[in-house]
Amino acid sequence: MTEYRGSTVYDNEAFFDQYTKRRGRRDSPNNAIEGPVMVELLGEYEDARILDLGSGDGAFGTALLEGGGGSYTGVDGSSQMVEAARASLAGHPKATVLHETLETYAFPEASFDLVTSRFVLHYIEDIESIFRSIHSTLTPGGRFIFSLQHPLTTSSFASKENGERRGSWIVDDYFRTGERKEPWIDQTVVKYHRTTEQYFTALTEAGFRVDTLREGHPQREHFSSDEEYERRLRIPVVLLFSCEK
Numbered sequence: 001m002t003e004y005r006g007s008t009v010y011d012n013e014a015f016f017d018q019y020t021k022r023r024g025r026r027d028s029p030n031n032a033i034e035g036p037v038m039v040e041l042l043g044e045y046e047d048a049r050i051l052d053l054g055s056g057d058g059a060f061g062t063a064l065l066e067g068g069g070g071s072y073t074g075v076d077g078s079s080q081m082v083e084a085a086r087a088s089l090a091g092h093p094k095a096t097v098l099h100e101t102l103e104t105y106a107f108p109e110a111s112f113d114l115v116t117s118r119f120v121l122h123y124i125e126d127i128e129s130i131f132r133s134i135h136s137t138l139t140p141g142g143r144f145i146f147s148l149q150h151p152l153t154t155s156s157f158a159s160k161e162n163g164e165r166r167g168s169w170i171v172d173d174y175f176r177t178g179e180r181k182e183p184w185i186d187q188t189v190v191k192y193h194r195t196t197e198q199y200f201t202a203l204t205e206a207g208f209r210v211d212t213l214r215e216g217h218p219q220r221e222h223f224s225s226d227e228e229y230e231r232r233l234r235i236p237v238v239l240l241f242s243c244e245k
Contacts, residue, residue: 003188005199007077018185034147034238037214041145041242045069053102054120060087065092077101092143102130107137117146122191131206138245150236152194157182169235180191212242
C-alpha cells in the first residue's frame with residue numbers, strides 16, 4: 001500500500017471521492033465538532049485580510065468572505081483541492097488560491113490580519129518553522145486560529161486496524177513524538193504526533209500569545225443521532241488554538 005505525505009493523498013482519485021462524501025456528512029467531526037468551535041473562535045473579522053493554510057475545496061473561504069472578510073488567500077498542496085477551491089471561489093474577486101505546500105509557500109511579511117488552518121498542521125514535520133512564518137506574516141495584533149487532530153488520536157492509530165469506525169481508542173507512546181502512519185480510507189497517510197504541551201510551547205516560542213485552547217466538546221444539537229453523539233463523548237478528536245501576535 002502506498003504511503004502518502006502531506007496533501008498528496010488528496011490527489012488520489014478514489015481517496016478524494018470517498019473523503020468528499022465523508023466530509024459532507026452532518027455527523028462528520030468537521031461539521032459536528034470542529035466547525036462550530038471554529039466559528040465561535042473566529043468572532044468578528046470584518047475587512048480582515050485572511051490567509052487560509054490548507055484551503056481545501058474552498059467552502060471555508062467562501063464562508064469567510066461572505067462573513068465579512070476583506071480578502072482571502074488560500075494555500076493548498078493538492079491539485080484537486082486547488083481546482084475545486086478555484087471553482088468555488090470564482091465569483092469572488094478578492095479571493096486567490098495558490099497551489100503551494102505550507103513548506104514551499106513564501107509567507108509575505110506583515111501582510112495578513114488573520115491566519116486560519118483547519119485539520120492541516122498534523123501533516124507538518126517542522127511545526128516550529130511554520131509557526132515562525134505565520135507569526136511573521138501577521139500584522140501586529142493579528143490572530144492565528146487553527147485546528148488539528150487531537151494528540152490522543154494521533155497516538156491511537158493502532159486501534160484503527162480493525163476498521164474506520166472505532167469503538168475503542170488505545171492510546172500508546174503518547175510522549176514518543178514524531179511520524180505516525182494512519183490507516184485511512186484504504187490508504188496509509190503519514191502524520192506527525194506531538195503532545196498538547198509541545199504545540200503550546202512551539203506557539204509561545206514563535207512569539208504568540210495563546211488566548212484559547214479548546215478540545216471540541218461535542219454538543220447534541222450538532223448530531224443526527226444519540227448514538228453518534230454518545231460515541232463522540234468518549235475521546236476528544238480535535239484540538240483548537242486561538243492565538244495573537
